[in-house]
Amino acid sequence: MSRSVSKLVVALLFLFFGAVVASRAKDAGPPPPAVKMAVEPLEIVTATGAHRLRVEVARTPDQRERGLMFRTSLPSDGGMLFDFREERPVAMWMKNTPLSLDMIFVSRSGRVVSVALGAEPYSERVISSGGPALAVIELAAGAAQRLSIAVGDTVKHPIFER
Template sequence: MAAFFVLIFCAAVPGHAKEPGASPPPAVKMAIEPIEIVTASGAHRLRVEVARTPDQRERGLMFRTSLPADGGMLFDFHEERPVAMWMKNTPLSLDMVFVSRAGKVVSLALAAEPYSERVISSGGPALAVIELAAGVAQRLSIAVGDTVKHPIFER
């Protein structure tokens, strides 16, 4: 079963320092797109960077020191499968929202510890992960079963 897990996001980039304050490698360009998350408190519109390529997913939010209040990153795996994340080289605490192909929230990891190498699992198949600044998932009342609207879901 472990062979099905993909450990990507926030991974160390070979040849670069791994300590807080390390000099980041060059940024990878990503599209910024609207996304909507429908929760018990209503529909919430955000603008997220979309990581579609292996290089974009590997870089993720590494070395970032801030995120816009209505921003984050959507990681598109292109296929539904169990995924795992870590926070190596990531100075921000993040909320991770794991989403199925149908656009349903399948699990959450709240306030992930900056720079941690602890593996954070989706707990089951996910097509995508949305990373938000820590506290945003709670502020928006995001819960398992909520709906995420973006063109990558149900394609």
Template sequence: MRHVMFVVGGLMLALFWAAAPPRAATTGTLEIASKTGVHSFSVEVVATDAEREKGLMYRRELPEGRGMLFDFQAEQPVAFWMKNTYIPLDMIFIRKDGRILRIAENTEPLSERLVPSGGPVLAVLEVIGGTAKKLGIAPGDRVSYPIFSGGK
């Protein structure tokens, strides 16, 4: 009988944990220093495989000045796609020192074409399409955020 109670208690605890809402993504303010000035973005930071896999899928809007920062926790080559993503995005690929390696501008919504980083990166910032051009953000510009060496 004691064994049955232990199993039932364990199952109830597992169901409780499964029903708990997922943890909210970390948020913060990220800055990019470009030739045209310093540009601030309010970002959601995603760092788990599940969070990165979902990303901005199924969202119908992304306000200017907002974005999603994908933290890979170690520098590596990465590739993204736009499957189930309804809005055009600029993908800003960032090295561990905070320097922008590459920008994929105005990526095509719903496309399954891979968008590669072009080299090892620590993170990718996704912002609404056209932002990089509008603000004069370019490869070599510096991104400030705590995950980058020299970040604040």
């Protein structure tokens, strides 16, 4: 094959794959509208003291499904509390989520049962609670270490038994 034909083939392949990528991006369309959620105070008591946060609370299936998808930022004292209404093994993922997040899995009694640090943006890898959990708190990556959140710490919010 001559050099000019090779260049033409490469150029055509480039154009074809560019059109495929552009078509897929266009098909994806804009993100769906956000689902309205209440913002409520939450306190996490760790070895370094009590840390007060303001979290959006995802209570309905639609709210839990949407979660923090498509968000590009979170306030340093903000996050999301996912209320699963019953204590059971919980699995999360990062599909359509551009932020790296820390996930704190919490029992019905308000005890931290596991912590997943720095979940990879856009990943469909399943992140498991490792045991029964009533809720998950998602915070911006690095917040769990900054606040010294560890297994056994206490979370205070009305969804947890006291």
